[in-house]
Amino acid sequence: MRQIKVTNTLTGRKEPLETVTPGRLTMYSCGPTVYGLIHIGNLRAALVADMFYRYFMRAGYEVVFVRNYTDVDDKIIKKALEEKTTADAVALKYTAEVEKDYKSADMLEPTHKPAVTGHMPEIIALVRKIIDNGKAYVVDGEVFFSIDAFPEYGKLSHKNLEDLEAGRRVDVNDKKRNPMDFSLWKPAKPGEPSWDSPWSRGRPGWHIECSAMSSRWIGDRIDVHHGGEDLVFPHHENEIAQSEAASGVRPFVRYWMHSAFLTLAKEKMSKSLGNVFLARDFLARFGAAVARYMLLGVHYRSMIDFNDDTLEQALTGIQRIYEAKAKALAMAGVGTAGPWNDFVSACDRTAAEMDDHFANDFNTPGALGALFTLIREFNRLAALQPSGAGVDAGKRLVRLIEHDLGGVLGVGLGDPASMLKELDRIRAERLGGAGGRMSVEEIQKLIDARTAARAARDFAEADRLRKELDSRGIVIKDSKDGTAWSYK
Ligand SMILES: [Zn+2]
Secondary structure, X not given: OOOOEEEEOOOOEEEEOOOOOOOEEEEEEOOOEOOOOOXXXXXXXHHHHHHHHHHHHHOOOEEEEEEOEEOOOHHHHHHHHHOOOOHHHHHHXXXXXXXXXXXXXXXXXXXXXXXXXXXXXXXXXXXXXXHHXXXXXXXXXXXXXXXXXXXOOOOOOOOOHHHHHHHOXXXXXXXXXXXXXEEEEEEOOOXXXXXXXXXXXXXXXXXXXXXXXXXXHOOOOEEEEEEEHHHHHHHHHHHHHHHHHHHOOOOOEEEXXXXXXXXXXXXXXXXXXXOOOEHHHHHHHHHHHHHHHHHHOOOOXXXXXXXXXXXXXXXXXXXXXXXXXXXXXXXXXXXXXOHHHHHHHHHHHHHHHHHHHHHEOOOHHHHHHHHHHHHHHHHHHHHHOOXXXXXXXXXXXHHHHHHHHHHHXXXXXXXXXXXXXXXHHHHHHHHHOOOOOOOHHHHHHHHHHHHHXXXXXXXXXXXXXXXXXXXXXXXXXXXXXXXXXXXX
């Protein structure tokens, strides 16, 4: 079995991965709340889990991967009111929409995809067990987890109770014994989705669902639990409290792995902020390969600021890979001699180096760096064109790109001719807006407007127009004869 190291939020350290059952790895990833289309920040978290899944399988594990859908939630109820429909209909609709986006991002199907509404008996049984174990109490049909009965509370987020209480928002709920106690079950308000339970007709709190579904599909001990870093507190902290309070088994999760945020031009992306960049729009415009390269090419624990530069880097990286693949395919089947012998052993070394990077807490930038060093050498040799009877260097590089890169990142698997054409289209669109390059008439119109602004001494407007042209790939040059322009 390949030795893999992962950073564990629970211990704050990078640790060798050792599963409960040797050769078998269980993984749970918190999935989306289905009340709208996912944004690229959500897509990043989902793709990171997809990459873990692919690599764990490649490393030789039999993997059980569970990703849930939260289909009962205040946001879903609110959306149902807005769309004048039922919460069920909202959840069903957006589960299907999210699945479409996952498919267009070339994500693998998890082993199980449970949803909350299909697990009410399990949730109720789990809440009952926590009450029986003296770690939860009932007030007026509502069930609260008792923080004071679980002294280890805070161990994942590395906070003590005093810190947490100092930082919490003022909570007017005087039913709670401790203001930090959280709801496991709450009575439903009229019109809300509800289920019968021993305590009230109501619905589960948010956190209990993941404890119930992971226990149902994996058991009381999970190897890897993944989620966005915003879930560390309170969601994952509460999952630990619930699961360990119910089963008495510690630790509930061996390795907690959290992926970092994606920010949009330095602002945290979140649906509630309204600065949404939908995964669907991004995938339609740039395709799965660009999305995967951009979102996985950065280490999963590092923030990605989504801006023109990050997109440009992804386009350039993919282009280099596909140009090399095109050349390598053209060479495949042709014997190559001399320096190409050394190139084939360089491929073997690079494959091992890339694997070392992936096994080292998924160091994707390291793996890509190793690949690009090899591609530079390939390009140098291809320019010299040494030929003769010998090794099939082309075939070896294609295999490296498809197996050693594609097998983990899901990038590089496509046909180079169509992919390079697609990249051209993307670049042309970026320079010229949706309709391709800016037309001569469009350019002249903006230049005339700028000339008029300058004549009216409106330099701010003139500057804005120059910047607009620049951002659309047009360079201008002023002279006494007027303004000349060219494509960048
Ligand atoms: Zn969860």
